[in-house]
Amino acid sequence: MKEHGIKILYGILAVGIIVSIFHIFNDKNGSGLGNVIDTFTITSIVLFLSTIVFILISFKKNIRKISVWFLLILSCPLAIMSMTHLTKEYSLKKTETTTPNEFVYNVKVDQKTYELDKIKTQKLVDSLIKVKTVRRPAELALRYFNGKTYNDTIERDWAIDLPEKVEYKESIIDTLFYSENGNEIVAGLLISKVFNEYQDYPKGGIEYFGKGFRFDKNDLKPIKMLKYSVTGYDNYKSCSERLRYYYLKKIGTYENEQNMNDTRFLNRK
Incomplete structure (x- = not known):
């Protein structure tokens, strides 16, 4: 040299x-x-x-x-x-969470209930991403008129804040967070498996992208997507790891923001 x-x-x-x-x-x-x-x-x-x-x-x-x-x-x-x-990113990856100990989420939910809730929420997401008019599940949007009960219907873009110009293959609930009593889902992490024409262009290919969401079954829009997302992954594991990194570690380092496993975030109305 x-x-x-x-x-x-x-x-x-x-x-x-x-x-x-x-x-x-x-x-x-x-x-x-x-x-x-x-x-x-x-x-x-x-x-x-x-x-x-x-x-x-x-x-x-x-x-x-x-x-x-x-x-x-x-x-x-x-x-x-x-x-x-x-260096900071490496240190952050080695940290379990940046949420202060006194605010770390520690609600315990029965494993069977947790798995059933994941499946139920996945089905709800699948119903909401269908093109055009979406029929809401009966337990979430009943309307009573003239002695009869009807399901409500809403348009796709009012149903859920997910991209429309991709072909959805599977909705995967990665993680769920519950209310303090463990009875209600209040937030979670969602990973979508889609066919994206720009993935492996020009052939197109499978892409995984993830987003965090708040959940309120009584709201007109039960699943509200949060602003941070991870995109461009070709497998579930990598997408999941990056999504958890952001929502359990990274966001907590931002000013005036909390991680998803922070009770201050979960209890916020």
């Missing part, structure tokens, strides 16, 4: 730029920008660390080279930010 060090360093920079240009011209479904950012991040880290090593190998010879300092200064900001972020 002593003889060709500068060439190697500039080669790293050149490769990063070329790969970024490739991503820009092969953008699929808006993924190009994200890929460019990822490429620049990786390039900055590799370039920064390589430049440090290059300087240390021959300190007296290289420390005064303007080209070396140019590469070091160019890569330093993004590299430091990225490595700091990665």
Whole structure:
């Protein structure tokens, strides 16, 4: 590396730029920008660390080279930010939850009841994502008129806040959270298995995406989706792990927000 060090360093920079240009011209479904950012991040880290090593190998010879300092200064900001972020993310992944101990959800529900509730909620989700008019389950939306009881009907976009331009294959309730007495479902994590034409484009493929939700069986809209979601996974396990990471760890680090396993969140009206 002593003889060709500068060439190697500039080669790293050149490769990063070329790969970024490739991503820009092969953008699929808006993924190009994200890929460019990822490429620049990786390039900055590799370039920064390589430049440090290059300087240390021959300190007296290289420390005064303007080209070396140019590469070091160019890569330093993004590299430091990225490595700091990665360190925090790694630490967060090793943490069970960021919810303070005094607010950690600890409601115990019978396993059989829990599994039946998951199935029931999955069926409800499936009924609500059907195209056009949706017939609500009788126990959730009965209407009484002229001596008779009717099921209510509502339009798809009022039924549940999930994307419409994908083909739903399966709804999976990953986790449920209950009220303090354990009698009512109040929140949960939902993973949808869909066919997405942009997955493995142009053939299309199966994608898993996950969202958190609040649940109120007496509400006109019983399942209300929360704003944070994870997308783009090709298997359930990876999607589940990332979804739980966000809703049980990450969100709790945001200002004025709580994780889903935080009783302050679950008891909020």
